[in-house]
Amino acid sequence: MIWTVFTGDIVDSSALSADRLDDVMACLDRLSDDISAWGQGATAAFGRRGGDGWQLAVNPAEYTLRSTLYLQSSLMALEPAVQTRIAVATGKGTLSDANPNSAHGPAFSASGRLLETLTGNTLLAHAAGGPLDATYRLADHIAQGWTQAQARAVAEMLPPGTGPRRVAADRLGISRQAIDQALHAAGYPALHDALTLLETSE
Known part of the structure; x- marks a missing residue:
């Protein structure tokens, strides 16, 4: 099955209390439900990874960049605002239950590996590279300036x-x-x- 996988971690999470970080993760879980409702018959699976990490898998992938920006803008709209890194990949994968932590396949691997490479000020990127990744990085530059x-x-x-x-x-x-x-x-x-x-x- 083809999945779009969003793997992220919260920026400056050490400045957040444990309760606040839990609230942020709960917000991301709710946002994943929103995104799953965008496509007819769509499936979304959200899971927390470690302390400040998370992963979301969506099938089908109709609104990849839109979903990325929706996640980021919704976190930045919180009081106080929060940002997250998001590494995106689309491809084959197997998800045996509702938790992406148990998933495997090229899309899940590529998304996770890309997150590990994001350094400096880059928060949003796509593993496909080329024009699509360029679009993500330009969108990222715009998004980072939002109030x-x-x-x-x-x-x-x-x-x-x-x-x-x-x-x-x-x-x-x-x-x-x-x-x-x-x-x-x-x-x-x-x-x-x-x-x-x-x-x-x-």
Whole structure:
């Protein structure tokens, strides 16, 4: 079976209390449920790896970069904000139960190995390399500049079929003008175009 595997760890996790880290992991688990609802008949399996590590496997992989940005923006929208590294790979794999820690196969191995190579300021990358990885790294550069308000606005707009901006503004309790300003400052229009091109070419 083909899986997209997201392997990550929390940035500066040593600064978080054990309870706070548990809360962050619970948030990622909830986000995995959101992502699984994006595709008809999709399956998602989330598991914690060690203290600050995690892994998410999704099949089918319709919204790979969108899912990556949704995970990052949702964590950055928390109070206080948190960031995570995310190494992504798509390929064959075997998942015998709902816990990706027991999974094996090229996609799981490639994602885990890529995470080990992420150094410096790089937080988001794709194991495929080439143009796709370049897109991830440019998106990463944009995402790292988000304020908490911008991350909240982006996270509201990323789920497929989320509706117009005024609906997202209502959910956030802000004006349409405020969400427009936040999304523009967050680089969302360019990200939206990139996501549309990627998803229509797959």
